[in-house]
Amino acid sequence: MWRKVTATSFSSLKSSVFFTRLHLQQASKHNAASASAVSRFATVAPLQEKDGRCPFITFVLGGPGSGKGTQCIKIVETFGFKHLSAGDLLRREMVSNSEYGSMILNTIKEGRIVPSEVTVKLILKEMESSDNHKFLIDGFPRSEENRIAFEKISGAEPDVVLFFDCPEDVMVKRVLSRNQGRIDDNIDTIKKRLKVFEALNLPVIDYYAKKGKVHRINAVGTVDEIFEQVRPVFKACEQKALNRS
Numbered sequence: 266m267w268r269k270v271t272a273t274s275f276s277s278l279k280s281s282v283f284f285t286r287l288h289l290q291q292a293s294k295h296n297a298a299s300a301s302a303v304s305r306f307a308t309v310a311p312l313q314e315k316d317g318r319c320p321f322i323t324f325v326l327g328g329p330g331s332g333k334g335t336q337c338i339k340i341v342e343t344f345g346f347k348h349l350s351a352g353d354l355l356r357r358e359m360v361s362n363s364e365y366g367s368m369i370l371n372t373i374k375e376g377r378i379v380p381s382e383v384t385v386k387l388i389l390k391e392m393e394s395s396d397n398h399k400f401l402i403d404g405f406p407r408s409e410e411n412r413i414a415f416e417k418i419s420g421a422e423p424d425v426v427l428f429f430d431c432p433e434d435v436m437v438k439r440v441l442s443r444n445q446g447r448i449d450d451n452i453d454t455i456k457k458r459l460k461v462f463e464a465l466n467l468p469v470i471d472y473y474a475k476k477g478k479v480h481r482i483n484a485v486g487t488v489d490e491i492f493e494q495v496r497p498v499f500k501a502c503e504q505k506a507l508n509r510s
């Protein structure tokens with residue numbers, strides 16, 4: 266069965282090495298927001314077992330341009346996971362005539378984070394409709410609001426958290442040369458995304474680090490060099506993922 270989890274108080278995070286005054290200000294705003302976001306989820310069902318198996322969940326985290334999507338492609342090829350990029354799901358929703366379209370567009374353009382109510386629904390819908398039971402959830406949770414909403418609604422927590430740790434100058438260079446026509450790949454939005462990453466995403470990584478779930482990957486190097494750090498993480502849990510029941 267799924268492990269049931271409960272939300273964590275922000276006070277337990279205050280001693281973290283990652284924490285700064287900015288984190289705490291942002292975190293308390295998001296803590297208040299998360300309570301109301303979670304209350305709007307009454308219609309979304311918790312994740313269920315499929316064919317007698319519980320999903321094996323990996324959260325893939327790291328700053329903008331740290332190489333999450335690139336490494337996810339290699340993990341899918343090598344280990345047969347289903348890749349769900351929260352950013353891609355939101356971009357797809359944005360262009361699909363959704364009632365949330367303009368809100369998502371403006372939020373992404375501003376480098377901010379879309380309310381969990383929207384993102385968690387999109388992720389859970391994809392998980393429910395997939396035949397796979399091994400998931401890479403890329404770019405999620407981006408904030409404590411995301412994390413708490415996902416854990417409460419799905420009734421699950423990740424088995425593994427990958428953290429692609431990359432210096433800002435490398436991330437900026439990669440994003441500016443990405444050339445995929447993304448509305449947020451410009452220097453002004455990147456600066457905002459980096460601030461949001463530090464203020465809201467590092468606390469999530471810290472939370473899971475304290476639970477012993479984080480595998481830190483040095484994200485500087487060639488794609489293949491980086492994958493050689495990723496490979497043993499999945500090798501080590503291959504049996505666990507296969508035998509999940």
Ligand SMILES: Nc1ncnc2c1ncn2[C@@H]1O[C@H](COP(=O)(O)OP(=O)(O)OP(=O)(O)O)[C@@H](O)[C@H]1O
Nearest residue numbers: 328329330331332333334335439442443486487488
């Ligand atoms: N190790 C690497 N060396 C050089 N370039 C890389 C490396 N990994 C990824 N890139 C390139 O950097 C850009 C950003 O990579 P990617 O899209 O995988 O990052 P991301 O973490 O998913 O970013 P975002 O959060 O903005 O979606 C892409 O153009 C990709 O081809």
Ligand SMILES: Nc1ccn([C@H]2C[C@H](O)[C@@H](COP(=O)(O)O)O2)c(=O)n1
Nearest residue numbers: 351352353373377378379404405407
């Ligand atoms: N959990 C998430 C993930 C993504 N977004 C928005 C904000 C991001 O800047 C944008 C692009 O995501 P990426 O492709 O870089 O992973 O999508 C969000 O609001 N919440």
Ligand SMILES: [Mg+2]
Nearest residue numbers: 333334350352
């Ligand atoms: Mg990406």
